[in-house]
Amino acid sequence: MQNLYNLANRSAEDVLTYAEAENIAFIPWFPIATGELARPGGPLDGPSRLHDASPAQLALAWLLRRSPVMLPIPGTYSAAHLEENVNAALVRLDDKEFEALTAAA
Numbered sequence: 262m263q264n265l266y267n268l269a270n271r272s273a274e275d276v277l278t279y280a281e282a283e284n285i286a287f288i289p290w291f292p293i294a295t296g297e298l299a300r301p302g303g304p305l306d307g308p309s310r311l312h313d314a315s316p317a318q319l320a321l322a323w324l325l326r327r328s329p330v331m332l333p334i335p336g337t338y339s340a341a342h343l344e345e346n347v348n349a350a351l352v353r354l355d356d357k358e359f360e361a362l363t364a365a366a
């Protein structure tokens with residue numbers, strides 16, 4: 262399944278819940294809200310200071326933490342951003358951190 266879904270827009274939550282129940286991969290398009298979640302001064306700018314991660318990495322880590330069927334494919338023209346985004350898979354969020362980010366955007 263492929264739907265618009267990111268930390269700031271969870272209107273496809275019901276579709277994701279269905280995908281999880283049926284063990285169907287869910288590809289969230291606009292995973293970092295076309296860059297809005299990565300920009301300085303954005304909703305993840307403050308929280309990223311509490312983690313050893315960039316705002317874009319937090320947006321992706323949140324998606325990966327949200328569901329085991331989640332498969333984000335962020336778009337970028339930058340090799341540096343590509344590396345940064347791949348390394349988001351190494352960012353671990355505990356329950357408290359996940360809930361705080363969920364409430365932040």
Ligand SMILES: NC(=O)c1ccc[n+]([C@@H]2O[C@H](COP(=O)([O-])OP(=O)(O)OC[C@H]3O[C@@H](n4cnc5c(N)ncnc54)[C@H](OP(=O)(O)O)[C@@H]3O)[C@@H](O)[C@H]2O)c1
Pocket residue numbers: 263264289290291292293294295296297299300317318334335336337338339342343345346
């Ligand atoms: N199924 C559908 O209908 C549908 C619709 C739309 C999109 N999609 C798919 O969804 C995927 C992603 O869409 P998208 O690229 O439009 O949105 P996106 O991944 O949410 O955002 C991409 C934007 O974020 C910036 N960015 C990426 N990594 C960054 C980083 N680490 N730090 C700062 N900025 C960063 C990019 O700029 P830079 O180039 O400067 O990194 C680009 O402007 C694509 O594969 C697209 O094909 C599917």
